[in-house]
Amino acid sequence: AKEEGRNNFQFFTSEMNELVSRKSKIAMSIRKGLELGEFTVHYQPQIDITSEKIIGVEALVRWNHSLLGPISPAEFIPIAEENGMILQIGEYVLHTACQQNKSWQNAGLEAFRVAVNISAKQFSQGNIAEIVTSALKQSGLAPEFLELELTESIIQGTASAISKMQELKAMGIHLSIDDFGTGYSSLSYLKMFPIDTLKIDQHFTRNIHSNPKDAALVDTIIQMAHNLELNVIAEGVETPEQLAFLKTKKCNQAQGYFFHKPMLPEMIEELYVKA
Numbered sequence: 355a356k357e358e359g360r361n362n363f364q365f366f367t368s369e370m371n372e373l374v375s376r377k378s379k380i381a382m383s384i385r386k387g388l389e390l391g392e393f394t395v396h397y398q399p400q401i402d403i404t405s406e407k408i409i410g411v412e413a414l415v416r417w418n419h420s421l422l423g424p425i426s427p428a429e430f431i432p433i434a435e436e437n438g439m440i441l442q443i444g445e446y447v448l449h450t451a452c453q454q455n456k457s458w459q460n461a462g463l464e465a466f467r468v469a470v471n472i473s474a475k476q477f478s479q480g481n482i483a484e485i486v487t488s489a490l491k492q493s494g495l496a497p498e499f500l501e502l503e504l505t506e507s508i509i510q511g512t513a514s515a516i517s518k519m520q521e522l523k524a525m526g527i528h529l530s531i532d533d534f535g536t537g538y539s540s541l542s543y544l545k546m547f548p549i550d551t552l553k554i555d556q557h558f559t560r561n562i563h564s565n566p567k568d569a570a571l572v573d574t575i576i577q578m579a580h581n582l583e584l585n586v587i588a589e590g591v592e593t594p595e596q597l598a599f600l601k602t603k604k605c606n607q608a609q610g611y612f613f614h615k616p617m618l619p620e621m622i623e624e625l626y627v628k629a
């Protein structure tokens with residue numbers, strides 16, 4: 355039994371070592387990956403439910419690592435937040451998304467907004483208004499065509515978060531709350547913060563037809579958003595049934611695989627040509 359215990363322990367530690375080393379490989383290669391152009395940005399259309407037209411796109415970062423292959427942002431973003439590289443990744447995505455949207459406009463596509471995810475650290479540490487100003491200036495994109503997606507964790511309470519949001523809002527940028535309903539929810543922030551849009555988290559959307567409580571929550575979030583004169587978008591829409599439910603509840607917009615997966619910028623242009 356003693357022998358077995360030791361073996362289990364050794365097995366456990368070697369597995370842990372493997373995990374630790376993947377994590378530290380990722381952490382240590384972000385800077386080089388950015389320099390080598392291993393990061394790209396894909397775009398997922400956001401659809402107006404009534405007209406079924408594309409009203410915006412969300413920018414989602416991708417990383418094809420030279421040794422590890424494609425790594426999900428769900429894996430590397432938390433690591434980048436931990437070691438601070440999220441600031442560099444965030445600037446890269448913001449600049450790329452603004453430039454891309456401007457070049458779509460230059461190519462004659464009907465103008466729409468690009469939504470960029472902003473991590474908590476980027477919002478609290480970086481001078482977000484300055485970074486955004488420079489991305490707009492360099493790209494020539496008008497502020498009304500940029501939206502920042504903030505999570506509830508960012509905006510929890512602090513006075514400086516409120517004033518940063520007001521500063522961005524005054525510049526003419528749209529602000530949305532991402533993954534709404536999954537964070538620590540003090541609803542009172544909704545009346546204090548200059549928000550345009552609530553994004554219903556995909557977890558709720560997924561369960562609309564399997565869990566009546568999730569359906570009730572989606573319904574309630576939509577009604578609340580409208581009562582507060584906020585726009586509301588459901589993410590993770592995968593089925594016609596989910597879309598039909600959202601339509602009867604008068605949800606404004608939808609995003610998800612039912613319409614389109616995140617795609618290369620050239621594919622967005624093709625969508626427009628077809629439309």
Ligand code: C2E
Pocket residue numbers: 398413414415426427428431444447471472473532533556589590591592609610611612616
């Ligand atoms: P998120 O902001 O909630 O983004 C939505 C995620 O859901 C994306 O995953 C998207 O590809 C996926 N998705 C979209 N439609 C559907 C659907 O119908 N069904 C399902 N199952 N999934 C759908 P992705 O691209 O892997 O990103 C994961 C997370 O990583 C994002 O969640 C966001 O939190 C973070 N992330 C991605 N790009 C960035 C970025 O540029 N900056 C920051 N700070 N975070 C990012």
Ligand code: CA
Pocket residue numbers: 412471503532
């Ligand atoms: Ca998002």
Ligand code: CA
Pocket residue numbers: 532533553555556589
């Ligand atoms: Ca989300």
Ligand code: CA
Pocket residue numbers: 533
């Ligand atoms: Ca999320």
